[in-house]
Amino acid sequence: MPNGTELPYDPTDRDSILAHAQRLIGRTLREMARDLDVQIDFTSDKGGFGSALERHYFRINPGNKSEPDFEEAGIELKSTPLKRVRSKLVAKERLVLGMIDYCAIVGEQWENSSFLRKNAHLLLVFYLHEPGKDPADFVIKIVRLWEFPPEDLEIIRQDWHKIVAKIREGRAHELSEGDTLYLAACTKSADSSKRTKQPYSSVPAKPRALALKASYMNSIIRDSLERREKAGLRPLVDAQELSKTDFESAIAERFAPYIGKTADEIAGLLGVKASRSSKGYFASITDAILGLSPGERAAEFEKAGLVVRTMRILPSGRPKEDISFRAFDYRKLVEQTWEESDLREELSKRFFFVIYRLNASGAPVLAATRFWSMPLNDVETHARACFEETVLRIREDRAEYLPRKSDNPAVHVRPHARDSRDVIETPSGKKLCKKSFWLNGSYIKDQLGL
DNA sequence: GCATGATCATGC
DNA sequence: GCATGATCATGC
Secondary structure, X not given: OHHHOOOOOOOXXXXXXXXXXXXXXXXXXXXXXXXXXXOOOOOOOOOHHHHHHHHHHOOOOOOOOOOOOEOOOOEEEEEEEEEEEOOEEEEOOOEEEEEOOHHHHOOOOOOOOHHHHHHOEEEEEEEXXXXXXXXXXXXXXXXXXXXXXXXXXXXXXXXXXXXXXXXXXXXXXXXXXXXXXXXXXXXXXXXXXXXEEEOOEEEEEOOEEEEEOHHHHHHHHHHHHOHHHHOOEEOOOOHHHHOOOXXXXXXXXXXXXXXXXXXXXXXXXXXXXXXXXXXXXXXXXHHHXXXXXXXXXXXXXXXXXXEEEEEEEOOOOOEOOOEEOOOEOHHHHOOOOHHHOHHHHHHOOOEEEEEEEEOOOOOEEEEEEEEEOOOHHHHHHHHHHHHHHHHHHHHOOOOOOOOOHHXXXXXXXXXXXXXXXXXXXXXXXXXXXXXXXXXXXXXXXHHOOO
């Protein structure tokens, strides 16, 4: 046996670790336990799939140490669930890479940060999570040694600095997933009321962890599975540019030459084919400015889960439209708690707004771009209030009367359907037109300082 | 003039 | 055929 131990692989050797991991592909932990002739009492093993994998398959002790799991090889082992959505495999959740110690992280430099020391080389084991199934029977789908490409690592470095800067400003309690692009400070506690101390403020903050967003995990999954899907992805900013400027400034720079021009002028300059009456007209112009050909998607936008929206401002200064989210299912909505609601998830994302002002003759003129995420406080007050009230009224069988724009400064509910025949059942069995949550245009305008 | 209710265009 | 993002119509 390598290294004089009884391990079925050499924990100091990267290739040996990887080869051992790759034997898992297409198999389950129960099968592997049988093959390796080890006893695993899956029912009593706390911590589910991840700890069983570490303890019994790799025979390492799961723990919160500051060094990678395979210390000599510098590799950190992570297992993470997949789910099936319309026959495709996607990340079930973000990948947590370690709790944030607010008091310690403020003293760290990126180059020798505990995050980087531990997570520079990740051995990712993706398994298909199926509700109701014993974790021992989850099928392992992907095994991947993941090292961040330089251009991704630059964005992650900038994300890390953004998070640390907020803690240094005494604003750890205002951290939000939407602040950053790939690496996020996500809440991490079984008890959502739990708070912990931060170094530069007396305000207690939610315990948070550094995590790769689900959108970033999806990019790893696609990269591992489907060559075809990769084809349409175009990176916009390379590592060299990112070493000189941050990602969001680099994107703003792309738009700068077109500020002050009308949409039609920009479309003409860039050869945009979409017709002016098409609802995708502004999206096509945005893509063209970013240098995307039809059918291409911006790699970083996708990996960050950025929500791109066009906003038009009327000559009067008020926004022409509010911003919609996708229609909800009344019956599913009332099953959700606020903490795990789709609305909260959507509002935790980062947005990219492309803003046009209508001039005196009604032509839209490109005015500005803005990256934005909803302040945590507004999410937890306004959005939450709208959500709770909506759920309450549907439960009371008053789904016809949901919170209106005049009821809430930031979020309201409106119809969002194909037409009046596009209905869906409420819990009581009434058929009502589909509705969705909307962000109030006036709120966004104020938020963006327009 | 604005909130509210209703519907459209496109791509997958 | 529908989800998604966007836009229109009307009545107060």
